[in-house]
Amino acid sequence: MDPAVAKGRNHLREAMEDVEPGDRVVVALSGGADSLALAACLAFVGAKAGWDCRAVVVDHGLQPGSADVAERAASQARELGLTAEVVPVVVEGDGGIEAAARRARYGALRAQGAAVVLLGHTLDDQAETVLLGLGRGSGPRSIAGMPPESGMFRRPFLGIRRAETERICAAYGLDPWTDPHNSDTRFRRSRIRHELVPLLEDVLGGGVVEALARTAGLVRQDVEFLDALAADAVSDDMGVAGLLALPPALRSRVLRTAALEAGATASDLTAGHLDELDRLVTDWHGQTRVELPGGVSAVRDREALHFVPTP
Structure with a gap:
């Protein structure tokens, strides 16, 4: 065999x-x-x-x-x-x-x-996903790559x-x-596969794909732990005082969790959206609302955040 x-x-x-x-x-x-x-x-x-x-x-x-x-x-x-x-x-x-x-x-x-x-999905796909995440600057959730298991889906x-x-x-x-798309340089992932990864392997002396996948696994452990803490910290009233008391890394996850529970679309919810949500807590000066993908908006009164349908 x-x-x-x-x-x-x-x-x-x-x-x-x-x-x-x-x-x-x-x-x-x-x-x-x-x-x-x-x-x-x-x-x-x-x-x-x-x-x-x-x-x-x-x-x-x-x-x-x-x-x-x-x-x-x-x-x-x-x-x-x-x-x-x-x-x-x-x-x-x-x-x-x-x-x-x-x-x-x-x-x-x-x-x-x-x-x-x-x-x-393979180890190579995981490495390419990590590089895409690094290039977008979208934070540890993206660098954590693809999980081995997500609901009914397994890799x-x-x-x-x-x-x-x-x-x-x-x-x-x-x-x-x-698939001809896999070698079409109009697609960013294709260029990463055929140009960037070989260059990194050459410059760094090999083992880059395995190292990137290893990094994804380590970061994913941290992300999952912080997500679990955030799930416990989410409350119905989303009081500003309580949110301000949280460390920024945890507060951003609480805001993300609350937005998803309110109906925001996970795949389209970006770091930029989360930054604007955080400003409702830390730098509020009367912003009307923060519109999120999925037809959901976040609004603030003096004491709390609320999620409502986007007008």
């Missing part, structure tokens, strides 16, 4: 220790090497564990021939022994094409009735390199699809 195959199967087992026989497990399959390797490992591990294993290929319809690419991916999943289907989606809405596609994709995956949905390959997923596909005789 190829060592990459054994490694992939072991990572999957470790991520799925709480999954029971009969539970439905869905792999989000694009047809690329990462998700196809994950599908191959799921077919083997899932059969032994007695899970109801399926592959779902979301066809965004954004590239010519996308339906053919999707069906080819589904066909390879069926050859592995998985039940597979193609789910076409309509990509529309605010926030740009990538954000709209992500919303449509995750919506289709949530609708599958699965106990667990597996995503094929068992975050400890596996992209080259290893390609080896898994080769060992299984699979033919991955190469």
Whole structure:
């Protein structure tokens, strides 16, 4: 057995220790090497564990021939022994094409009735996410990268390199699809992958991808701890005196938690929004409101903050 195959199967087992026989497990399959390797490992591990294993290929319809690419991916999943289907989606809405596609994709995956949905993100994807976060200057939450588990979604390959997923596909005789967007330098992530990461590896003497992923894990522990403290500190009245007494790092998280609970959109809530919320507490001079994504606004009277629908 190829060592990459054994490694992939072991990572999957470790991520799925709480999954029971009969539970439905869905792999989000694009047809690329990462998700196809994950599908191959799921077919083997899932059969032994007695899970109801399926592959779902979301066809965004954004590239010519996308339906053919999707069906080819589904066909390879069926050859592995998985039940597979193609789910076409309509990509529309605010926030740009990538954000709209992500919303449509995750919506289709949530609708599958699965106990667990597996995503094929790798160690390389994690490193690129950290670099994107650093470039945006969006704080520790962004530098913490992608979590191994978020609700029903799990990323068992975050400890596996992209080259290893390609080896898994080769060992299984699979033919991955190469997304042309992944080498298109109009996209920032593509330039990070093909230009910035190799340069950093050269300048710093290697090990950069692993170091960035390690940094993400360490920062995520801090973020999760502070988020837990913030959840305990959120109160219905959001009194200004109590907020002023909190350390800034904790106060920003309390404000973020309160905004999300009021209906703000997490993916669009930026550090700039949080800075304006903080000014309602620390530098209030009669601002009418702070408008947040999701149709929610924060307002202040003398003693407290309140969240209301945006007029």
